[in-house]
Amino acid sequence: MMAADQTVHGVPPSLSAKVVGSFAYLTVRDRLPTILTKVIDTIHRNKNKFFEEYGEEGIQAEKQTIGLLSKMRNELQTDKPVIPLTDSLQDAECWNQYLQKHQELHGDQESVSWFKSPWLYVECYMYRRIHEALWLNPPISDYDVFNEGKTQSFFESQQAVMTICTHLEGVNSNIENLSKNQLFEHFDKLLQVSLWGNKCDLSISAGQDNSQKTSPIDSLVSLQPLILVNDSNRVWSTLISAQTHARSEKTTVRVDIVLDNAGFELVTDLVLADFLVSSGLAHEVHFHGKSIPWFVSDVTAHDFQWTIQQTMAANHKCMSKIGYQWKSHLKDGVWSYHDHPFWTQPHEFCDMAADAPDLYANLQGADLVLFKGDLNYRKLVGDRDWDHTVGFGTALQGFGPAPLCSLRTLKANVQVGLQPGQAEKLTSLEPDWMTCGKYAVIQFYSSKAEQKD
Numbered sequence: 482m483m484a485a486d487q488t489v490h491g492v493p494p495s496l497s498a499k500v501v502g503s504f505a506y507l508t509v510r511d512r513l514p515t516i517l518t519k520v521i522d523t524i525h526r527n528k529n530k531f532f533e534e535y536g537e538e539g540i541q542a543e544k545q546t547i548g549l550l551s552k553m554r555n556e557l558q559t560d561k562p563v564i565p566l567t568d569s570l571q572d573a574e575c576w577n578q579y580l581q582k583h584q585e586l587h588g589d590q591e592s593v594s595w596f597k598s599p600w601l602y603v604e605c606y607m608y609r610r611i612h613e614a615l616w617l618n619p620p621i622s623d624y625d626v627f628n629e630g631k632t633q634s635f636f637e638s639q640q641a642v643m644t645i646c647t648h649l650e651g652v653n654s655n656i657e658n659l660s661k662n663q664l665f666e667h668f669d670k671l672l673q674v675s676l677w678g679n680k681c682d683l684s685i686s687a688g689q690d691n692s693q694k695t696s697p698i699d700s701l702v703s704l705q706p707l708i709l710v711n712d713s714n715r716v717w718s719t720l721i722s723a724q725t726h727a728r729s730e731k732t733t734v735r736v737d738i739v740l741d742n743a744g745f746e747l748v749t750d751l752v753l754a755d756f757l758v759s760s761g762l763a764h765e766v767h768f769h770g771k772s773i774p775w776f777v778s779d780v781t782a783h784d785f786q787w788t789i790q791q792t793m794a795a796n797h798k799c800m801s802k803i804g805y806q807w808k809s810h811l812k813d814g815v816w817s818y819h820d821h822p823f824w825t826q827p828h829e830f831c832d833m834a835a836d837a838p839d840l841y842a843n844l845q846g847a848d849l850v851l852f853k854g855d856l857n858y859r860k861l862v863g864d865r866d867w868d869h870t871v872g873f874g875t876a877l878q879g880f881g882p883a884p885l886c887s888l889r890t891l892k893a894n895v896q897v898g899l900q901p902g903q904a905e906k907l908t909s910l911e912p913d914w915m916t917c918g919k920y921a922v923i924q925f926y927s928s929k930a931e932q933k934d
């Protein structure tokens with residue numbers, strides 16, 4: 482049997498905590514236990530709330546959940562085997578099959594364990610086990626342990642949210658008179674605002690405040706040199722040709738956004754989606770979120786609705802007006818929110834066609850799919866130790882339901898599609914360029930013949 486870390490047909494090994502000192506190693510050793518400890522503290526801090534809501538049963542659930550989570554933290558820190566899930570949720574069987582598959586790859590000698598297995602797998606598994614611990618304790622099953630942090634990060638970014646809403650309102654009020662070039666400039670700006678919105682995730686900071694404090698528009702010029710790959714022209718051409726095609730075929734242009742974090746990042750995504758619709762570049766936007774609390778700050782259906790409600794309720798004219806506009810986009814079906822269990826599974830996206838064919842077929846209906854954030858990038862390229870000059874198309878390993886673009890700030894040590902020498906230069910200037918969250922990419926791929934990798 483092939484060892485899990487061996488290069489298979491030119492595909493490099495998965496990043497893993499088994500490489501002592503690597504970013505994966507430090508994440509599993511330090512950051513994941515810190516996140517787990519915060520989760521335990523949050524549940525404990527809410528003990529009285531559980532008592533008020535559910536009485537003694539709430540207290541028992543709190544105790545038992547904490548017991549399960551402490552046990553998992555111990556398994557992690559002592560590199561114990563990854564164990565099967567015991568809840569009866571819809572996706573449990575799929576997770577357990579995944580474990581079995583990895584165990585077969587490992588062979589009989591070694592168990593799949595926290596430090597020896599692919600980082601992507603064990604990190605996703607930790608969030609699924611948090612969900613299991615809560616789920617097994619009924620009165621608090623639906624409690625989102627990350628909700629407080631997500632809410633707080635939205636409120637801490639209020640100034641930036643108001644600025645971006647005011648900007649959008651200004652663009653929208655004159656949108657019919659804009660030339661194609663002017664439209665491109667606005668598109669390009671809002672794409673970059675959504676890109677940099679990805680700096681605000683709460684997983685990399687292990688839950689510490691990471692909200693947007695400066696003006697998202699004014700900072701764009703100084704941030705521009707930090708975009709290592711910028712394919713925004715190709716994204717624009719894709720939208721323009723989709724529009725031409727839709728006109729002649731009397732169909733619509735559909736853009737999908739695979740969301741990442743709640744808080745300021747989600748607002749920037751909604752602003753971009755609003756612009757796409759108001760400008761006529763797209764007629765429909767499908768948002769894809771997570772079906773369980775995930776990677777500390779990722780968007781769930783509740784976060785999505787809550788953010789729109791808060792925007793509507795804001796004591797700021799532009800912001801509130803835009804919030805109502807978003808609500809009506811949803812009501813009219815111009816916007817729609819979707820979730821699928823595949824987004825909270827550990828698979829590389831090249832597995833999607835086989836393991837979630839319904840989701841793959843659904844994405845094939847889009848003219849463009851925007852993937853937000855670092856985790857989506859890791860899954861796009863399989864979280865493998867690729868050479869930095871390998872093409873994005875190669876690293877996608879056949880994944881390509883539609884033209885796609887990753888909008889990602891770099892927070893994990895994987896990056897493809899760079900020019901020869903570019904990575905070496907960055908390393909000499911800033912050794913942690915791949916993980917410090919300072920750099921970003923707007924990286925496009927289409928399998929269509931006219932688009933090069």
Ligand SMILES: O=P(O)(O)OC[C@@]1(O)O[C@H](CO)[C@@H](O)[C@@H]1O
Binds near residue numbers: 855857
């Ligand atoms: O996907 P996001 O929100 O941009 O980032 C999630 C993240 O912080 O979590 C992982 C580390 O724990 C990294 O992959 C990544 O940096």
Ligand SMILES: [Mn+2]
Binds near residue numbers: 682778779856
């Ligand atoms: Mn995230």
